[in-house]
Amino acid sequence: MINAKMTALGKKRSVIREIFEYAKKRSGEIGGENVFDFSIGNPSVPAPKEVNEAILRIVNETPSVALHGYTSAQGDKGVRDKIAANLRARFGAEIYGDDLYMTCGAAASLTISLRALCNDGDEVVLIAPFFAEYKVFVQGVGAEAVVVPSCPSTLLPDMVALAGSITPKTKAIIVNSPNNPSGVVYDEETLCALAKILRKKAEEFGTRIYLICDEPYRELIYDKKTVVPFAPNYYDDTLVCYSYSKSLSLPGERIGYIAVSPKMEGHGDVYAAVCGAGRTLGYVCAPALFQRVAAECDGLTADLSIYKKNRDLLYNGLTKAGFSCVYPDGAFYLFVKSPEKDAYAFCERAKKYELLFVPGDDFGCEGFVRIAYCVGTERIEKALPLFEKLAKEYAL
C-alpha cells in the first residue's frame, strides 16, 4: 500500500553499513585496537581550523535574523559570487554566481541535477566502478541506469563500450573523478576522448547528452603531477556537482553546489530546471550558516598529507605483499583485485585477521574490494603484517 520500493530501500542495509556494524560489535568483543575497519569513507582528518574560526566569527558578527534566515533558493548571492570567482581563478572557466546553485551536499547536487534533466524512461550511463548510491538516485527520478565497464588494467572508461552504451534515450552520464571506489583520476586525454564520444553521439542522435561530474574528491590528490581537469572546459553540456564534505571534512553539515556550465545551449532552461527540481524535492535552500562558511573556506583543505601518507603506506605495503591494485591518484580508497573470484569470500577470509573492507560488487565490479584508508596512520601500520599473512593464504 505504501511505496514498497522505499520500504525495501530503507530496510536493505548496505554491505558497507553491515560491515561497519560488524566492526562495532567485534570491537566490543576484542577491543577496538584489534579491529581494522577499512569499510567507511568518513573523513578522518579534522576540518581546517579556519572552518570553526569562520563559524565563530560569523555567529558573533551577524545579526540573528540575517544569519539564520532563508537565503534565496539558489543560495546567498554573495556566497555564490565568491565561489564562482574562485572557480574562474582556478580553472579559467567563465562561471559566475548565477551559474551556481548551492545544495545540501553532493547527494543533493546529484538528485537535483538528475531530477532537472530526466524524464521517465531516460537512460543515465554509469561507469563501473561507481558509487553505489548513483543507482538509487537515477532510479529515483524514473530513469534507467546503464552500466558500462572500465578497462580492467586502468579502471578508466572502456571507450568502445562507452560509445556502444549510448542510445537516443541517453540523457546523461555520471563521471566521478577522483573516483570512489578506485581513487583513479580521469586525465585530460580521457576527458577529451569522453567528450568527443558524447559530442558525436549527441549529433548522431540529434539529442543533448549532459555530463554530470560528481567531484567531492576534487582536491584529494597526492602527487604534484596529478591534475583533475575541469570538465566545463572540455565539454559544454556539463554540470559539476561539488561538495565540501571531503575537502573541508564536513560531511555531516551537507553543503555543496551545482555549477551549470554557461557554455551549454539552453543554459537558462537547465538552470531553471535545477531550481524547479530543488523545489520539488523539498530543498528550500542550503544551510545558511554553512553556505557562508563554505564561501570563506573555499579553496582550503583539511590536512591531506595524512591521506597521502596512508595511501603510500597502504599501496606500497599491499603491492609488496602481492596484492594487485591500480595506483590511486586521489580520494581515499584503494580498489584491490580479489585474489579469489568471489570478493565476498575474500572479505570473509580477511575477517579472520580482523581486516574489514567491502566487496566491489555494489560498486558494479565483481572480483574487487574497496579499502578505505581514511583512518589513523597507525591503524595501517598495524594492519600491514596482517595483510601479509592474508596474502600468504593465497600464496601471492
Add this chain to the structure above:
Amino acid sequence: MINAKMTALGKKRSVIREIFEYAKKRSGEIGGENVFDFSIGNPSVPAPKEVNEAILRIVNETPSVALHGYTSAQGDKGVRDKIAANLRARFGAEIYGDDLYMTCGAAASLTISLRALCNDGDEVVLIAPFFAEYKVFVQGVGAEAVVVPSCPSTLLPDMVALAGSITPKTKAIIVNSPNNPSGVVYDEETLCALAKILRKKAEEFGTRIYLICDEPYRELIYDKKTVVPFAPNYYDDTLVCYSYSKSLSLPGERIGYIAVSPKMEGHGDVYAAVCGAGRTLGYVCAPALFQRVAAECDGLTADLSIYKKNRDLLYNGLTKAGFSCVYPDGAFYLFVKSPEKDAYAFCERAKKYELLFVPGDDFGCEGFVRIAYCVGTERIEKALPLFEKLAKEYAL
C-alpha cells in the same frame, strides 16, 4: 528534452516572490520606511540567545571529526532520544528516538513523507487554504492533489466536503495547524471529527489513510486558552512533520524531523520507507551541528510576545477599520476577506498606499489575502492609518 515541468517550476516566480521583489524596487524609489511589506513569512524575531550559545559551546567542545562527520541517516541517536523524551513529556505520547527521522526542515519532512507513502496515481487531500508548495510536493511524487474547501466562517475543514473527497485512492491528508495562511488552529473537536472520518473511510475502502501533520507553527500561539492537540494521540496513522524554522527562528538552517507514530499498523515498514525516501531524494543526513543545536534548544522559542503584540494590533486595527477576518490563534498570518471579489485587484489597490500583501488564490482560496505580520511592530503601527484609508475606498 530536459524535464519541462522542472523548468516551468523554476521559471515561475511565486506571487509572493514577485511582491517581495516589487517591495525591494519600491523601497529603492521612495525609501524602505515608506513601504509596508507584509508578503513574506520570514521570522522577524531573533533566535533565542541559547541557539548561538549552543553553537559556540558545541563547536568549542566537540572534536572536529565527531562534530562535522556524518550522523546516521535517521539522525544522531542522542539527538533523537532527547527530542523524543520532550515529546513524551509534553504530549504524553509514547514516541521514542527510533520513531524520529531528522530532516532538513519542514519541506524535506513533507517530501520524504510523501515519497515514502505514495505510489503513482495516489491522491493526497489538501484543505484550502493551504501552503502553496504542498501542490508542488504532492505532484512531485506522482500523486494527485485533491483540494477541499473550509467553512468560510471558521476556515476549519468542511467535514462533509472532506468526507466526500476521500476515495479508495486517498493515501494521505495534509493538515497544517496553526495554519499558513489563516493562522487558524485545529481544536480537539475538529481533530476528533477529522480522525473519525479518516477511520470510517479507511474501513469502508479497506485502505489506510495517513494523516500528515505539518507543524512548523506549533509553538506560535498567543492565547493561554489555545491548545494545539498532538495528532498521534487522536489518530494512529499519523506522521508529524516538524521544523525548528519558526519556533527557533532558524529557517535558513534547515532542521526538523518526522515523527512516525509508533501506534500505526506497519510502523516498521513506514519508518523504513521514510529512510528509503530520504535516501532516494538525496538527504544523506540532516545538518550535523544543527541537529545538536535543535536537541539542546528543543522546547525553547524565539520571543513570541512580539508576534502576539503584532497580531493583536493588526487584527484589532483591521477589524475596526471594517475588514473581515477569522481570528488567528497562531502562526504569523492574517487571512483577510477581500472587500472585492478579485483579491488581485484588492492587492493592486492596496499598493496605492504602499501596502503589500498577497492574494489567497495560490493558497487555494479566492477572495482572500494573506497579511504576514512577522515584521517590526512599528511597521504595523504606521500601516494601520493606511489600512483605514483603504477601507474607506470600499466604504467598509
